[in-house]
Amino acid sequence: MxxxxxxxxxxxxxxxxxxxxxxxxxxxxxxxxxxxxxVTQWFIGFGPTVWSKQIGETEYGLKAIPLGGYVKIxxxxxxxxxxxxxxxxxxxxxxxxxxxxxxxxxxxxxxxxxxxxxxxxxxxxxxxxxxxxxxxxxxxxxxxxxxxxxxxxxxxxxxxxxxxxxxxxxYVERVDTRPVVDEVIPCIVPADEDGRACTAAELRENPTPARVAGLEPGDRFVSFNGEPVSDWEEIRSAIRGNGSEPATLGIERDGEVRQVEVVTEVTPRPLDADNPGELTPVGFLGVMPVQNEVYATGGxxxxxxxxxxxxxxxxxxxxxxxxxxxxxxxxxxxxxxxxxxxxxxxxxxxxxxxxxxxxxxxxxxxxxxxxxxxxxxxxxxxxxxxxxxxxxxxxxxxxxxxxxxxxxxxxxxxxxxxxxxxxxxxxxxxxxxxxxxxxxxxxxxxxxxxxxxxxxxx
Incomplete structure (x- = not known):
């Protein structure tokens, strides 16, 4: 099919x-x-004529190469x-x-x-x-x-x-980003290579802090270093500001809240979506959040x-x-x-x-x-x-x-x-x-x- x-x-x-x-x-x-x-001709296409019909003084038809059209005025x-x-x-x-x-x-x-x-x-x-x-x-x-x-x-x-x-x-009116893990990024790659597959060496030598800590898709962030968090912006700001220091993540998994110890790593990342080439060294965890698109109709x-x-x-x-x-x-x-x-x-x-x-x-x-x-x-x-x-x-x-x-x-x-x-x-x-x-x-x-x-x- x-x-x-x-x-x-x-x-x-x-x-x-x-x-x-x-x-x-x-x-x-x-x-x-x-x-x-x-107007003597109305044609779709160019080259040899495939089909045409004369109606009044105008010939209507199709040409063999359908990459344009013309009328003859x-x-x-x-x-x-x-x-x-x-x-x-x-x-x-x-x-x-x-x-x-x-x-x-x-x-x-x-x-x-x-x-x-x-x-x-x-x-x-x-x-x-x-x-x-x-x-x-x-x-x-x-x-x-x-x-x-x-x-x-x-x-x-x-x-x-x-x-x-x-x-x-x-149309997508807005995107709601939830403080829930959608994907754990397996290895750290340069910002301009985000999304590519990790090599075996990178998985072995340069795993992300999230992978080392054992985070899983579906984990919900509830706190960072004991401070409650309720949305993705809060957890992202806390991670970026943590540099390469240890941190305690409060996550909810299968209805149970647990504490996970991680060490975030400093890596250059774009802070402004409109300027992806402008990189700033910030703390990095290595997760993608769940994003829900909210639709609205328009006239x-x-x-x-x-x-x-x-x-x-x-x-x-x-x-x-x-x-x-x-x-x-x-x-x-x-x-x-x-x-x-x-x-x-x-x-x-x-x-x-x-x-x-x-x-x-x-x-x-x-x-x-x-x-x-x-x-x-x-x-x-x-x-x-x-x-x-x-x-x-x-x-x-x-x-x-x-x-x-x-x-x-x-x-x-x-x-x-x-x-x-x-x-x-x-x-x-x-x-x-x-x-x-x-x-x-x-x-x-x-x-x-x-x-x-x-x-x-x-």
Whole structure:
């Protein structure tokens, strides 16, 4: 059954991501059509077409490589200045439907040729009667709505998934730590290696004071050196302040209170959870306390606060993405360990979903909540990432539309001629560089998720 649950988790995750991609593209297509634009294609994936269906003027379908999607909005790139007259609004076709604007097929320079080829390919889709339906001729605010529609849909998907989890399963409001032993740590290891298995030599030569004293899971602390203790903070403070001195622990085991003699040992430990790298020598016993998570349910206001906080973290992660992917590449070639908190691809997300679904550590409701949170997090990342103001991302088109509004507004205020539409084609060399970088990062993450996957802590 484990393999069945694993497969089910992977399938649910990938179907949800593909549905998110499709909805993202609908977020572009629907407002484009509402504003009179011509949309000829809506596809999930890239490469050869697996299936398609023509509905009206739009072809809907699936491609062989399900790693993205696109909609084809006719007229994304305007003709170049050499094809337009001074009023920037030259007719495209004459009265007989013959094309008036003739695009250059050859240019000097690599980038100029790229721009020319892209412009020519774009205008192959423009037919007689499309003149007033071209994307580049839309008002700037309409362009912003069309291009922002896709990533906004991803953010809405994330919001409603988070809200669904918080309003049903709930969220961890606080963690109650009890003065009860949950685990006895067998040996003393450096703070940055906490959690790893002890070697035979360490068990023999460097056992923890708790192991030497014979403490057991379930022991409840009731006193320290004769002073009563009632919560974990009290016992932890007493242990840390004891240094390497002897101490008498009062513990309750099987309903009986007994005294246990120990000698705590000084070892560098982090005192601030927010600064785990800052170590301070303190007394150390070697036990993990019982922790109980207290859940509460939340509505749209809590979800909004959570989304705002998560957005801040994602923006920071996006800024560090090139460095993070470089570190993943280092792990891929064996130069360092894979960071469990680093970025993963859709392949890695699928593996994580499968491991959650097949794990015995969670009940069904917890598995459903974890999968929903994973899908929501991917949508949050995809939505915010697409707002980066660089072509070919949606944010690049939004930035172009806003720049067009600024240019025209300034010209109007100064009484100067209308500067016309912003020519996004001139930024295509940048788009090619960005797209190449995204492709390389995607390949690195996918290979790493196959050969050195993130290890989950269960």
């Amino acid at each position: 484990t393999a069945v649950y694993y497969t089910l988790g992977v399938v649910i995750f990938f179907v949800a991501i593909l549905a998110s991609i499709g909805l993202h593209e609908f977020g572009h297509m629907i407002p484009a059509k509402k504003f009179g634009g011509k 006719v007229g994304m790139l305007p003709p170049g200045a050499e094809q337009l007259d001074e009023d920037r609004d030259h007719p495209i076709f004459d009265e007989d439907g013959e094309r008036v604007i003739r695009l250059r097929r050859s240019n000097t320079g690599l980038f100029a040729q790229m721009v020319s080829d892209a412009r020519a390919a774009e205008w192959e889709h423009v037919k007689a009667g499309d003149e007033d339906r071209l994307f580049y001729r839309m008002a700037w605010w309409k362009k912003v709505i069309v291009m922002a529609g896709g990533p906004t849909v991803n953010l809405l998907i994330a919001f409603f998934l988070f809200w669904g989890v918080f309003s049903t399963i709930g 749209p206001l809590y979800t909004t606060d959570f989304m705002a906080e998560s957005t801040a973290h994602v923006v920071v992660a996006i800024g560090k993405l090139p460095v993070s992917v470089w570190n993943v590449g280092q792990a891929l070639v064996g130069l360092e360990e894979r960071d469990p908190n680093g970025p993963v691809s859709v392949v890695g997300g699928g593996r994580i979903a499968g491991e959650i679904a097949s794990s015995d550590e969670f009940v069904v409701s917890e598995k459903a909540a974890s999968l929903a949170m994973a899908i929501a997090t991917f949508n949050l990342f995809i939505g915010l990432f697409n707002f980066i103001p660089l072509l070919p991302l949606d944010g690049g088109h939004i930035a172009s539309a806003l720049w067009e509004a600024v240019r025209r507004g300034v010209a109007r205020l100064r009484g100067r001629p209308d500067p016309g539409y912003v020519d996004a084609a001139r930024l295509l060399p940048v788009a090619y560089v960005v797209a190449s970088g995204l492709l390389v990062m995607g390949v690195v993450l996918i290979l790493a998720d196959i050969f050195v996957p993130v290890e989950l802590p269960f």
